Amino acid sequence: MATPLTVRVVEHQAQIFRRFWRGSATFYVLNPLLFLAAIGFGLGGLVQESTGNVGGVPYDAFVAPGLLAASAMLGAGAESLWPVMAGTKWVRTFHAMVATPVRPADVYAGVVAWTTVRSAVGASYDTFGTERYVLTTENRTLRDVASCAPYEFIEILVNGQTYGGGGIFNQYATVAIDNLWAGYVAVHEFGHHFAGLADEYYTSDVAYLPPANKTEPWEPNVTALLDPANLKWKDLVAAGTPVPTPWDKEEFDRFERDIQQQRGELRAAGKPEAEMDELFRKEREKEDAMLGSQKYAGKVGAFEGANYEAKGYYRPEVDCIMFTRHKTFCAVCRRAIERVIGMYAG
């Protein structure tokens, strides 16, 4: 069967893109950065210095979604404006095309198809400026693709070797599937997506600013412990376990600071992913040994350090897959997952 003529038009666009993708990449990376600088200088005065908030909303939360949306809109807009002008008026490539068996309808369909390919699912690393945070902002495309089959939860497998992933409650989870840690990342991120679990870690670099006032988080597996007598998972705390629960936080923090520094250096130097894998392997070995030997290991209590904060937030067990690259969930996370399963399974 002959190739549909529309595909020929798409091929034409792809051939051009092969030559110019560097310029395009620079534009879509540089442009949001320039916006960020302009907004930083222009609107910086509105940001309260003490809290980093704009009208009660963290600066990142205020600016980043708008930037992402604007960047996606600009990308799609640019792709369907300038090349069309070039085709019809400036370079008249469309005139050349319709001088062949390609019909105007093929040109139209081809250009639309190419624009869709360029902005299709559109997942990228560096969401909110965090190197390992992979999300997509093309929600409509994502839902269109997903609707081909009945679904309740979505796991996006990203063809990438670089460690990364992301998960949003009730929306979707992502994971870079060619990475050694894909299994762990998939389970951890799916915990966010499926059961609304919070991150229990606090030593990694994250995209979120600390809140000005600590209120009780809604997530089932972290607490601000504002009322220790009414800890939200108190029915799982064994008699004789103190709340807050002591653990060797200082030693852990010292070790983690060192790991995070090495991690930053490896990424900055553009080292092969195998070196990052080796660092993470050492990290997990030491964490398992260190946390596993704590007096209250495996017991439910309230251990300080969670929800991206070293102080003021508490997690249920000394270790959990939402805290380190540990293999299992803590009892509180397990129960939260079981509750969602129960809700769907009736």
Ligand SMILES: [Zn+2]
């Ligand atoms: Zn947990």
